[in-house]
Amino acid sequence: MREYTPLTITDAVLEQMAETPDARMKEVMEAAVRHLHAFAREVNLTPTEWIKGIEFMTKVGQACTPARQEFILLSDTMGLSALVNIMHDKTKVEEATSASLLGPFFRENTPKFATGAQIAKKPDGAEVVMYGRIANAQGAPIPNAQVTVWQTAADGRYDIQNGIEEIDCRGIFQADDKGNYLLRTVRPLGYFIPLDGPVGQMVMSQKRHGMRPAHIHFLISAPGYRELVTALYLAGDAHLDDDVVFGASADLVAHVKDGDPACPIKGLPSIQFDFNLARESEADRRAGRVGADPAAVTASDGKNTTPYGAPPPEMAAAAVAAAEPKKSGGIFSGLFRSR
Amino acid sequence: MREYTPLTITDAVLEQMAETPDARMKEVMEAAVRHLHAFAREVNLTPTEWIKGIEFMTKVGQACTPARQEFILLSDTMGLSALVNIMHDKTKVEEATSASLLGPFFRENTPKFATGAQIAKKPDGAEVVMYGRIANAQGAPIPNAQVTVWQTAADGRYDIQNGIEEIDCRGIFQADDKGNYLLRTVRPLGYFIPLDGPVGQMVMSQKRHGMRPAHIHFLISAPGYRELVTALYLAGDAHLDDDVVFGASADLVAHVKDGDPACPIKGLPSIQFDFNLARESEADRRAGRVGADPAAVTASDGKNTTPYGAPPPEMAAAAVAAAEPKKSGGIFSGLFRSR
Secondary structure, three states: OOOOOOHHHHHHHHOOOOOOOOHHHHHHHHHHHHHHHHHHHOOOOOOOHHHHHHHHHHHHHHHOOHHHOHHHHHHOOHHHHHHHHHHHOOOOOOOOOOOOOEEEEOOOOOOOOOOOOOOOOOOOOOOOEEEEEEEEEEOOEEOOOOEEOOOOOOOOOOOOHHHOOOOOOEEEEEEOOOOEEEEEEOOOOOOOOOOOOOHHHHHHHHOOEEEEEEEEEEEEEEEOOOOOEEEEEEEOOOOOOOOOOOOOOOEEOOOEOOOEEOOOOOOOEEEEOOOOOOEEOHHHHHHHEEEEEHHOOOOOOOOOOOOOOOOHHHHHHHHHHHOOOOOOOOOOOOOOOOO | OOOOOHHHHHHHHHHHHOOOOOOOHHHHHHHHHHHHHHHHHOOOHHHHHHHHHHHHHHHHHHHHHHOHHHHHHHHHHHOHHHHHHHHHHHOOOOOOOOOOOOOOOOOOOOOEEOOOOOOOOOOOOOEEEEEEEEEOOOOEEEOOEEEEEEOOOOOOOOOHHHHOOOOOOEEEEEEEOOEHHHHHHHEOOOOEEEOHHHHHHHHHHHHOOEEEEEEEEEEEOOOOOOEEEEEEEEEEOOOOOOOOOOOOOOHHHEEEEEOOOOOOOOOOEEEEEEEEEEOOOOOOHOOOOOOOOOHHOOOOOOOOOOOOOOOHHHHHHHHHHHOOOOOOOOOOOOOOOOO
């Protein structure tokens, strides 16, 4: 009869999983066991720490509702989502706009809007026009691409954080036959990820600021092209380089301009950004997205979908102090509007 | 502004956690991030697989109730619990009885019994006497140690699987002033871990049999000694060497004997087993247990604590076939009683 040591126990687990019929599942689970055990051995995980880990994972799972995906948030804050996203992005068959995180606030239930429409129910003096062109890797326009956008409302919160029935600041547009898209939104705000759950506890106990730079999410699709999941980050934001979920990258930084003569809608600040889509490969059709509508992951069982994610007051105050407007001009920076 | 690669993203995460005030938390979380990322890179985890993982972890969390700890079950079936247990066992300051898993069925709410009492409400013709001595590493008796036992009932299920209000086949005894303990129970049955949840889905999709060998759990404590969390496994069980949670070990195998002249209670089959406790060290007082009462991990919110864990009929049938009584005699083997 076998006796296990801290090393041979790993072999025993792999042996017991050796008959897994699905070759890819076998490969992934074997690697998961090896790395999990290597982690436990490296830190010499104690029973007390192990049970803390069990409690933490349980809390993360129990925090999930159709309106809240705490495991995606955990993956995001540990950089796993960004890593998977980067690896996936490298498999494109052509150069194209970089991907960014879908995040935990995407939802399938998004209204369609006419070209140029405003997605925010209360634009509240912060209107911004967005326009540009959807083209292929060679720069030729792609007609009629579908452009889905979502972002924080004027209070720095996503609609879904206020309850699953709320729908605001998200919309589906169609680019025209020359590939041009046009929409109106509000300046997004840099914001705290939800800090009122177990992942927030983790982030705060690591003394991280817990903020994402201001950004607008995009999901762009057209037949024959790889779906582009990305986001534009506003130039000048204080957290472009230390995004708590590691989503921001230099080629996705967008500038808000006043009086852009090329903007189709006059009299409003505007962002111009062109997107390039890569041709779809066979692999792309199976690749999926790094993120999902929480309702697609956690079925509704009547559980709490009440408002969540308000940051602790002292962290909100610290963020305001850190986001003092930069001298270089009126570019929005940090949590609260600079005007 | 930084651009991440699959390797530099790991550095970025470690950098962002670098100010963690708790040195041990910093060490553990840094290792967790490094190993998690190494895993994702090694298997080149795709977005589709990542979201499957998110969904799986969410289901595991949502399956947890005050009567069911699915994350402990996940840890058990991936061999993490056994690994942590083995590492912890090696830190004993003296040789003593080996530890085994506390498992997901321990509960704090356990009744006290007088010496020699029967813990099963329905012994149902399967009574077994257990007796032996609790001694220190040098073999000197430890007086009045507390001995907690728990095991499956006559139907191969733990009480807690039938609802949180059920209490059966568990009890607390006190050894006498010479270190002798004595109790009556029923022959435990080899059993399926709960296969009706996400962990069961995983185990079945790995074509594992999903069974534990028949065993009796023990938690033995006395002032000045390291708490002993262990279990005795019945000799002859078909799954001693491929326990689905890797808990069985050779030095914890116990034999059921008929007509043992040394047994204090006559006319019943009996198990004799002596336990040795190691002196408690300073570290032991903080070390904790590899396991916990589910109710201590997941607070009651009125959620489902109805019966769980009945195996699929075809797996139950396969287990019966595999557990045909051995020719060597009447020693109990496998899922169902051989008499």
